[in-house]
Amino acid sequence: MINRKIKPSPLGKIKxxxxxxNEFTQKNGLKILFVKKDNLPLVQFLLLCNAGSIFDPEGKIGLSNLTAMTLDEGADEYDxxxxxxEIDMLGSHLSIRSGEDNIIISLQxxxxxxxxxxxxxxxIITQxxxxxxxxxxxxxKVLTAILQRKDNPDEVxxxxxxxxxxxxxxxxxxxxxxxxxxxxxITxxxxxxxxxxxxxxxxxxxxxxGDTSKQEIDKLIDKYLSNWKTQVPDINKIPEPQRKGSCIVFCNKENAMQSEIRIGHLASKRNEGNYFAKLLLNTVLGGQFTSRINLNLRENKGYTYGAFSRFNYYKHQAHFYVSTSVSTENTGNAIREILSELKRIGExxxxxxxxxxxxxLIRKFPSNFETYSQVAGNLTGxxxxSLPEDYFNTYIDNLRAVTKDDVNEAxxxxxxSEETLIAVVGDKSKVREQLNEFPNSVFVEVDSEGRVGEEG
Known part of the structure; x- marks a missing residue:
């Protein structure tokens, strides 16, 4: 008989x-990363093309996404x-999407x-x-999505x-x-x-x-991708953004009952600094339900259903931010508490x-590799x-090795806390006065695309 009143103890160290x-490169220059996983008769393919939205040319913003959306709208002899x-009859699943850095094609x-x-x-890839x-x-579809986005305060x-x-x-x-x-x-x-x-x-x-082998992968590439173009395109260098002083950017949404808030700043890149110290720092600050920010805003103050923070890493840049949605009357209070927590973590x-x-982090890490798509998704990082070969197998040890001094240094x-960009989407008539308590932050009103307008 199990006594439900007794909390179960951990069984020991997680391994x-x-x-x-298995990493190898094909004759056409295609890099392959292969992990054999044969407990189910499935194979997951995930293709990363270095062709995300950061490569959209001036005046053609959205081209990468439109290209990705049109890729599977007919190929070779099929409309x-x-x-x-054809894909459905095989019981296969295909998806294509564009992000900031890559176009990602997934096939299971x-x-x-x-x-x-x-x-x-x-x-699809070659024809x-x-x-x-x-x-x-x-x-x-894209034009409709753009209109819908303008009505979504979270996305704005x-x-x-x-x-x-x-x-x-x-x-x-x-x-x-x-x-x-x-x-x-765009045409x-x-x-x-x-x-x-x-x-x-x-x-x-x-x-x-999945349940395949290097030899089988080589045969598939030879049969179906041998004529894929091999060249590596010339890519312009991504300019480094400049850190700015504290600023409030505000987008007015009349009659909004809540305010969407984002607070943050530029950060060191993924491979700069002590990544694991930054990860643990954010977990304490705003990376889990019991984090300082969420306990403050949700549990102690009752301003929101949830607040979180994260370091967001792109291939060439990174930033740190806090995200939450609060009732209109608590907009200023929530911003003040977030800034207080950012300052307090420095102690x-x-x-x-x-x-x-x-x-x-350690106990949930193995669960990130339960499915074939999870394994493939983690390998995208x-x-x-360009993470080291033993990155995943040393992940837990690297977390354990982080000291309190490492986290405090991070x-x-x-x-x-004194150089934050504060973005707010809400009802200006009810929120503007609350923002006066942050005199060190320049107030700028913007439209839904972030462009500067008149404060009014």
């Missing part, structure tokens, strides 16, 4: 070992519906159908149609924060969906040219996880906080940030 990552039906298939599924994937009617249909807050944080000289300030004016000017020929320039074998990496963390953060070097 984790990911099956070996869009036929291609979708049964092992017995892996050859045919990969054949279809090869057609997409980009027909005008398909392109215009996808363009209409995210964008006006990053737009003003990175500055319009940085491609990371661009909205990956694109601007309405730019989308209207199917633009998408085809973007595809021809950036979606090449030499500019991509293929992650394979250091406690032994108990550090040990709890370590325990939380290895590709994007707090001093990575959190700047």
């Amino acid at each position: 984790f070992s990911l099956p070996g990552i 869009a519906l036929q291609l979708s039906d 298939t049964l092992k017995e159908n892996s050859d045919r599924s990969f054949e279809l994937l090869g057609k 997409p149609h980009f027909k005008e009617e398909d392109f215009q249909r996808e363009k209409r 807050a995210e964008h006006i924060f990053e737009y003003n944080l990175y500055g319009n000289e940085s491609p990371y300030s661009n909205l990956f969906l694109g601007k309405e004016k730019d989308i209207n000017s 199917a020929e633009d998408a085809k040219n973007f595809y021809n320039k950036l979606l090449t074998a030499g500019n991509s990496a293929l992650i394979v996880v 250091g963390v406690t032994d108990d906080e550090l040990e709890f953060a370590k325990s939380s 290895k590709v994007i940030f 707090a001093a070097n990575e959190i700047f």
Whole structure:
């Protein structure tokens, strides 16, 4: 009989070992990362093309996303519906999306159908149609999504924060969906040219996880991707954004019952500084339910249902931010409490906080590798940030090795409570006066795209 009143004790130290990552390069320059996982008859393919929205040309913001959306709208002898039906009949799942750094193509298939599924994937990668009617249909979807985004305070807050944080000289300030004016000017020929320039074998990496072998992967590549373009395109250097003083950017949303708040600043990049110390620092500060920020704003003050913080890492840049949504009347109070917590973390963390953060991260780490898609998804970080070969197998040991001094040093070097960008989306008539209590922050009113308007 189990006594439910007694809290179960941990069974001991967590141990984790990911099956070996076999890395090799094909003749066409395509990099392969393969992890054998054969407890289920499945194969997961994940293709990363270095062709995200940061490569959108001036005046064509949203081109990467439109290109990704049109890729599977017909290839070789199949139109869009036929291609979708072929994939469905195999019981396979295909998805294509664009992010800031990459276009990501995901295909999961049964092992017995892996050859045919990969054949279809090869057609999509090497012989997409980009027909005008398909392109215009996808363009209409994007224009609708842009209109819907303007009515979503959460998405508006995210964008006006990053737009003003990175500055319009940085491609990371661009909205990956694109601007309405730019989308209207983009043509199917633009998408085809973007595809021809950036979606090449030499500019991509293929992650394979599942019940297969290196020999089988080599055969698939030889059969279906041997004619894929090999060149590595010339890519412009991403400009470094400049740190700014404290500023409040505000987007008015009349009659809003809540205010969306983002507070943060630029941060060191993924491979700069002590990553594991930064990870533990954020876990204590705002990275879990029991973090300081959430306990303050949710449990103690009752301002919100939840508040969190994170270090957000792109390939070439990074930033730290706090995110929450609060009732309109508590906008100023919530900002004050967040800034207070950012300042207080500089005084250091406690032994108990550090040990709890370590325990939380260590115990949940193995669960990030339960499914084939999870393993493949985690390996994208290895590709994007050129992580060491033993990164995953030494992850837990690296967390355990972090000291309180390491975390406190990270707090001093990575959190700047006096140099924050504060982005707010809310009802100006009810919120503007509350923001007067932050006289050190310049107030700037912006539109839903983050562009400066008149304060009024």
